Amino acid sequence: MKKSKLYTRTGDKGETSLVGGQRVSKASARINLYGNLDELNSYIGLSLCYIQEVRLKNTFKRIQDNIFVLGSNFASLKEDRENYNLPKLKEDELIHLEEEIDYFDTIVDPLKYFILPGGGVAASHIHICRTKTREVERQAVDLGDVERIDLEYLNRLSDYFFIVARFLNKIENIKDVAWVPNK
Numbered sequence: 001m002k003k004s005k006l007y008t009r010t011g012d013k014g015e016t017s018l019v020g021g022q023r024v025s026k027a028s029a030r031i032n033l034y035g036n037l038d039e040l041n042s043y044i045g046l047s048l049c050y051i052q053e054v055r056l057k058n059t060f061k062r063i064q065d066n067i068f069v070l071g072s073n074f075a076s077l078k079e080d081r082e083n084y085n086l087p088k089l090k091e092d093e094l095i096h097l098e099e100e101i102d103y104f105d106t107i108v109d110p111l112k113y114f115i116l117p118g119g120g121v122a123a124s125h126i127h128i129c130r131t132k133t134r135e136v137e138r139q140a141v142d143l144g145d146v147e148r149i150d151l152e153y154l155n156r157l158s159d160y161f162f163i164v165a166r167f168l169n170k171i172e173n174i175k176d177v178a179w180v181p182n183k
Contacts, residue, residue, distance in 0.1 A: 014026050014027070016031060019072065019075050019076035019080055019081075019084055019086065022077065029139065029142065029143050030074060030075070030143060030145075032139065033074050033136065033139040033140060033143055034070075034071045034074040034075050036132065036135055036136050036139060037067055037070055037071050037074060037136050038071065039132060040067065040129060040132040040133060040136055041064055041067045041068075041071075043125065043128050043129045043132055044060055044063060044064055044067070044129055045064070046125060047060070047122065047125040047126055047128075047129055048060055050121050050122035050125055051122055051168070053171075056164065059096075059100055059160075062093075062096070063157065063160075066089060066093055066153065069086075069087045069088065069089055070089065070150055070153070070154075072086045072087060073086055073088070073146070073147065073150060074140070074143075074146065074150075077145065078145050088147065088149075089147070089149050089150060089153050090149075091149065093153060094149060094152055094153055094156060097153070097156045097157060097159075097160050098156060100160055100163075101156070101159055101160050101163050104163040104164060104166070104167045105163055107167055107170065108163065108166045108167055108170050109170070109176075111166075111176075113178045113179065114178070114179040115166075115176040115177060115178060115179060116177045116178075116179050117130075117131070117165070118177060119165070119168070119169035119172070119174040119176070119177070120168060120169055120172045120174050122168045122172070123165040123166070123168040123169045123172075123174070124165075126161050126164050126165040126168060127161070127162075127165050129161045130158050130161035130162050130165065131158075133154055133157045133158040133161060134158050136154055137151065137154040137155060137158065140154060
């Protein structure tokens with residue numbers, strides 16, 4: 001078996017290929033979108049270094065798999081998604097996130113005020129995942145050539161990270177820090 005090279009030199013002039021072969025600038029909105037999605041996946045991987053709870057580890061792995069599904073779809077034009085039989089997010093994934101949000105929401109204290117991102121190390125990393133997810137979501141909306149469920153999943157994912165950050169602070173006995181506006 002011949003070993004494939006890590007480098008191809010086809011991107012040396014600032015262009016890359018989409019699924020389907022179309023050449024596009026590496027500065028395009030689509031490439032920026034799935035580059036940020038890749039960055040989000042890396043932040044999730046980093047966050048896993050600080051998480052011990054099996055339930056969270058299992059869901060985070062599932063999220064990382066789903067991010068690869070999103071990435072393959074964002075790296076292709078709508079007509080090519082069907083032609084190449086790319087994987088799609090299923091409604092079950094959205095339902096799973098909602099069930100997890102509801103579960104953790106029963107554990108944390110009711111939210112009565114805006115809170116500042118932070119707390120413990122694990123929660124702080126999860127807040128970065130949350131804000132990166134919001135960035136990806138905004139870029140996906142701006143691109144427009146995305147599936148409805150992909151946008152719904154990203155929206156729910158940031159909610160999931162928010163509740164998980166609060167949960168991690170709670171189990172470390174770290175109180176949420178209320179935002180108190182200067183008046």
